[in-house]
Amino acid sequence: MKSMKTTIVLLGLGVTFGLLFFLPSSEYIPPLETTWNIIEDPEEKGWSIEHLNRAKEYYYSIGSTSAMAIYKGEILFHWGDVTDVSQIHSVRKSFLSALYGIQVEQTEQISLDDTLGNIGISDQIPLTDYEKQATIEDLLTSRSGVYLQAGEESLRMRWRRPSRERYEPGTHFYYNNWDFNVLGTIYNQQTNLDLIEQFHETIALPLGMEDFTLDNAMYKYERSRSIHPSYLFRMSTRDMARFGQLYLQNGVWNGQQIIPHDWVHVSTSVHAHVPNSPYYGYGYMWWVADQGDWASLGLYSAVGRYGQSIDIIPSLDLVFVHKVNSDRFFHRTFRQVNDDTRLHLLKMIIDAKQTK
Structure with missing residues (x-):
């Protein structure tokens, strides 16, 4: 009988903790203060409040x-604390794609046809002559054919x-952090700039990001795996939305062409087929819908693990941003969207827009 009571108590505790993890937070979130306009009545803009609820x-x-x-440059809704800054994981890769676009279109310091061999890229384990044939474009589309350990x-x-050497460079998609991290090294090496500082100066400041600072980004070295660090970003939901809106506006913000128009188009077009994905192909570090209704709508996304995304x-x-604060252990463990x-x-x- 004692054992049964103990079991019941433990089950009760489990249910209680489960509810704490999954029910809406009771934490007070103050009204949003922002430089963006907020749509006061979604119904007037053709959105069903009932369906949004x-x-x-x-x-x-x-x-x-x-x-x-x-929606059309105004906040349709904001749920949860959209000012909270936390890890955005692989959404970072689409940030670097934007920085590449600026350099490729405006300078001659980076060419997508440059090979790893030509620009002197190696690692703790030297690249083979076969692997050195991979181009920067192959890395952008995650098709380098270089299969070495990587950070993150x-x-x-x-x-x-x-x-190693199973696939020829440029022929096979494998979501490969080696490619993405090496792109960071190449950017810094070929431009003599720092990608984190450049993101802050050329994108975050012109967009008026409200929460992002240089302290919210860093390099993470895992030298037991690779000499090439990861470049990690922490960001609020509302600042991610500004980046998404920049792309929706074809790289223009307040009349300034921040990201070249042609790059926005080419980087968010499908360049690689993604095996086993029911939704996406792959562009230049963007996920691009290539089938079904999502393709018809023109959806493309920056996606990070645990549920981070910018969907355009x-x-x-429309720009939609979704986050799960993975800085909290239980969110990483139980809230993997x-x-x-x-x-x-x-x-x-x-559907709330389509319903009259």
Whole structure:
């Protein structure tokens, strides 16, 4: 009998903790102060408040911690604390894609046709002559054919890493942090600039990001794996939304062409087929919908693990940002929002516009 009571108590504690992890937070979030206009009455803009509230209920049910939608340049809604700064994981890669676009289009310091051999890229384990044939464009599309250890790799990346020289450079997509980290090294090496400082100066400041500072980005070295560091960013939901809106506006902000128009188009076009993805192909460090209704809507996304994303739908003049604060251990463990759940939430939001 004592054992049964103990079991019941433990089960009760488990349920209690589970509810604490997944129910909406009771933490007070003050009204949002921002330089952006906020849509006071979504109904006037053609959005069903009833359907948006249903989407919000689903948002809570999947363990999201913040979300924000920008419609025609104004805040349609903001859920959770959109000022909270936390890790954005692989969303960082789309930031670097933007910086590459500025350099490729405006200077001659980086050419997408440059090979790893020509610009002297190596690692702790030397590259073979075969691997040195990979170009910068191959790295941007995650098709370098270089299969070495890298920083910030997930277990899934390590398990799925092909054997060396299995695929010719430029022929096979494998989501490869070696490619992405080396792109950071190449950017700094070829331009004599610092990518973090350049992001702050050429993108964050002109966009008027409200929470991002240089202290919110860093290099992470894992020399037991690779000499090439990861470049990590922490950012608020509302600042991520500004970056998404910049792309929606074809790289223009307040009349200034920050990212070349042609680069916005080419980098968010499909360059690589992604095996086993029901939604996306791959551009230049952007996920690009290449099938079904999402492709028809023109969706492209910057995506990071645990549920970070910037989703851009040009056909609806809509930017949607979703976050799960993975700085908190239990959010990383229990609140891992994947593409299926995030895109279902986005569909519910879109349906609120389609419903009259």
